Amino acid sequence: MLILIFHIGNSLYAIDSSHVIEVIPRVTYREVPYVPKYVAGLFNYRGAIVPVIDLCQLIRGTPSKPYLSTRVIMVSYPGKDDQLQYIGLMAERVIKTINKPDIEFVSSGIQANKAAYLGGMVMDEKGMIQRIDLDRLFADLKPIRFLGAGNDSSSN
Template sequence: MLMLLFYAGNNLYAVESSQVVEVIPRVSLRKINHVPDYVAGLFNYRGAIVPVIDLCHLIQGTPSRSYLSTRIVMVNYPVKNNTIRYLGLMAERVTETLDKPDTDLVDAGIQVNEAPYLGEMIMDDKGMIQCIRLEKLFSDSQHKYLLTAGNNSTNDTRN
């Protein structure tokens, strides 16, 4: 399985590359009021209004730093009605990929109820890499206000 690697602070994480549409530089975002702090804002992605989630803020509670390698990872995010929505994930040091067989994924040994998106671990020369489960990134109530506004579906019905 090919994975895109990124950092939140000093910890390494991965997202499955089949879910990645494109990696783009940071862009100007329109700030949204009355949403959780990890919502960095909105921007126009190819004619669609797309929310951007700051993964550093979501995972460790501090905003992404302004490195040249801080990027927005555009992903296909599955929603309940079998459609896919674009979602931007801002992360630090988005510079490389890793190809490992699925059999190298190991249970982290701990389940954090507040962070069900934290998945299995991979042991590598780089250290421990934790996989992000996009399908568990948001609760049902978060889905409602983050991903139902606008028409940013890709008209793709795959899971």
């Protein structure tokens, strides 16, 4: 499996690259009132209004630092009626991709019920890398009700 490696603080994390559309520089966001702090805001992605989740804020409780290597990882996920929707995941020091067989990821032995999206871990020459399970992450974020581009909330 090809995984994209990035930092949250000093810890390494990864996501399965099959969900990644592209990695883009940080952009200016429109803030959204009355949403959790980990929602960095909205921005225009190729004509679509897309939410950005700050993974540092979500996992560590502190916003991503404005490093030159802080990026937005654009990923797709099945939304309403299984149509693909986009979401941006902001992370610090998005550094590289590597191949790691799925079988090499092992349980940490710790169950984090409030963060079920934190998956197995694998060793690398840089240290331990923890996988973020995007399916579980998207399920955890559903209460926010990301409507996706082109959907009109007034018709709900």
